[in-house]
Amino acid sequence: MxxxxxxxxSVLPTPISSAVIQDRILAAIDVGTNSIHMVVVKIDPTLPAFTIINREKTTVRLGDRDRATGNLTQAAMERAIATLRRCQDIAQMHHAEAIVAVATSAVREAPNGRDFLQLVENELGLEIDLISGQEEARRIYLGVLSGVAFNEQPHAIIDIGGGSTELILGDGHEPRCLTSTKVGAVRLTTEMVSTDPISSSEFNYLRAYVRGMLERSVDELLSKVRAGETPRLVGTSGTIETLATLHAREHTGTVPDPLHGYQIPLADLREMVNRLRRMTMAERAALPGMSDRRAEIIVAGALILQEAMELLRLDSVTICERSLREGLVVDWMLTHGLIEDRLRFQSSIxxxxxxxxxxxxxxxxxxxxxxxxxxxxxxxxxxxxxxxxxxxxxxxxxxxxxxxxxxxxxxxxxxxxxxxxxxxxxxxxxxxxxxxxxxxxxxxxxxxxxxxxxxxxxxxxxxxxxxxxxxxxxxxxxxxxxxxxxxxxxxxxxxxxxxxxxxxxxxxxxxxxxxxxxxxxxxxxxxxxxxxxxxxxxxxxxxxxxxxxxxxxxxx
Structure with a gap:
């Protein structure tokens, strides 16, 4: 017997005890609508903190879905699998103890999205977690928290992706507002832009559409701003970093490295949007710091940022180079008992x-x-x-x-x-x-x-x-x-x-x-x-x- x-x-699940192992290596992968990003980090649990030791980014355009069915295309899935295999090789080269990977908007919405994740697991042995828009926003918040000192002050965060835009409000403690809206640079360009350069009629329709889509999220965020507060706006994502690169080169002659902390005034952003919309894609691609793939979608991405700033009534945006990928690292550290300081509230989320x-x-x-x-x-x-x-x-x-x-x-x-x-x-x-x-x-x-x-x-x-x-x-x-x-x-x-x-x-x-x-x-x-x-x-x-x-x- x-x-x-x-x-x-206690009825609550038992927490995992803190670890004391030094220099743990972790890889985090974000399978996005436009690109697949990976960071490899070295974690020092005694601080606790992590240092990025390698980055990998490839534009695979999973968001270029079949217009008739909405499915991920075979070509896009093949590009993604090849990129993920390379990510695995890099993680192995650094002796990463684990790879955490998530998929977002494009895979969430595609009818064959789950089939794609199963295909990745079958071919590569890599498990990719599909996360909701709100969960994506929460992990973006964790990533920004790991790189920005909030000092108990409210911060609005905007992350412009290929398929969605996340708007978040927090003050360094539990997030007050987490939203995700189906407007992204790839989605809008694919569905609403057919002229080159974009025609006035398409641009005006695109602007009205973006504003209408963002209004609900902005209203929700503003409702959580307390009397007398003016949040600082923090921007993440490739779109915003590209805009910061263009702005810095034009206004200072040099591009700071890192871009972290660089600011773009709304007035300058408006001028940039007006110039970019009048250029052909080839002309945009010829701009220093602009890749061919980014040139295709930069107008829609810049317009999302401009409309969000105007609706939020905030006159500048500060760049943060940490986002979802770093948020995956922080979340992993939390779940493995490696963080017990100012982020402790997140461990019981x-x-x-x-x-x-x-x-x-x-x-x-x-x-x-x-x-x-x-x-x-x-x-x-x-x-x-x-x-x-x-x-x-x-x-x-x-x-x-x-x-x-x-x-x-x-x-x-x-x-x-x-x-x-x-x-x-x-x-x-x-x-x-x-x-x-x-x-x-x-x-x-x-x-x-x-x-x-x-x-x-x-x-x-x-x-x-x-x-x-x-x-x-x-x-x-x-x-x-x-x-x-x-x-x-x-x-x-x-x-x-x-x-x-x-x-x-x-x-x-x-x-x-x-x-x-x-x-x-x-x-x-x-x-x-x-x-x-x-x-x-x-x-x-x-x-x-x-x-x-x-x-x-x-x-x-």
Missing amino acids: ISVFSKRK RQRSVLRAAQKYQVNLPYAERVATFALSLFDQTQGILHNWGHEERELLWAAAMLHNCGHFISHSAHHKHSYYLIRNGDLLGYTEIEIEAIANLSRYHRKSCPKKKHDNYRSLTTKKHRKVVEQLNTLLRIAVALDRRQIGAIDSITCEVVPAQQEFRLLIHPTHPNDDCALELWSLDGKKGCFEEEFGLKVVPKLVPLPPDAGSYLT
Whole structure:
């Protein structure tokens, strides 16, 4: 007989302890709409800080999608895979211990975007996380924080990408506003510019479109600016760096290296936009510091910056050379316990994001916490015996347990399906798209049917790993839900015993009150144990075992 017992006082996932290893090497890759960027960094955990030791950037134009289908083209995918293979070689040359990679707008929106990520994994063994626009904004914020001293003052951040533009407001603490809008330099040029140089009619339409698209994000950001505050505007991305290079060469005769901290006044930006719009693409490409590929999209990119500055009523932008790639590094350091200073608030972003969603959807928090406690107890007691999942999967189970009942916000009927929808579309921060999909699926399967291939939501899990996570861990969540059927905390704790000889999973149930027979909980468990028994090939055998009088409460 194998018996494992774990008593946890906190419902939150256990944090990872700080590391003390020196000079850790990490590679971070941003698979964007216009380019693929990589930085290789050397991390000194004792500061904590990191130094960039190599950069790689290639324009692959994943955003040049098939106009009829919206799919990523075969040519673009081949260019991307060749670039990613080169990135892997460079990371290996520097003996990087890990590569963290994310994909953004173009892959998010393409119908075959997930197929592309699977192709990359199959060919290169490289896992690329697909992240939402808000999560992209959060990591950009982390990247800027790593390179700019906020001094407790509000900063507005604009990142102009190929497919989207992120607007962020923060003061060095938790971001006040994270937005992502589907206006980007490649997207606008591809969809709205057909003349060279751009005609007045196309330019005026483009300007009105950009302003209209940005207004909602700008209004949201300005609503978070407090009375008496005037944010400083910080700009990141290749578009803004190119504009800074042009401006510096024209106004000072030299281009500072690095560009970090260089400022462009709005009045000068307006003049630059007016000149650039009157040039042909060949004339723009001939400008010192302008690449052929950037020349194609610079007018649209510059116009996005100009309209954003005018809507924000800010008269200059300061360049920051750190952005999403560096944000990936900071996020990795946070999740690996390497940062405990001014960025410490970010380390619990997942937990706080889940709790905000629970409050938004009026979840009964004491009940949700009890279910989460039981689910994590089952996870811990069966780890290494029935499953080999680790800390990351434990966090997914916790999030699903906390939000499994949020579908009641819409309706009691089929609320498990409503929970899936709310979680899937709720912009949980700190998670990748596939992790959010896994949380949503775990919540969806806390009752009724077990996971089935015919279910659309189950098919949305594009990796074997996450399908297996859902198949196994949903069974633990089902049992946890049954153990608080009356939602009154009738059960104090549980002890699991796996008995292979009898093919039994013995569940020793310790009631909170010795005289409570927990009949409703046992009845609910009988109805919910089927998926567990099918998945693990064990018969669930519950037994009520009152705790000794001096045992203390499990849930305290």
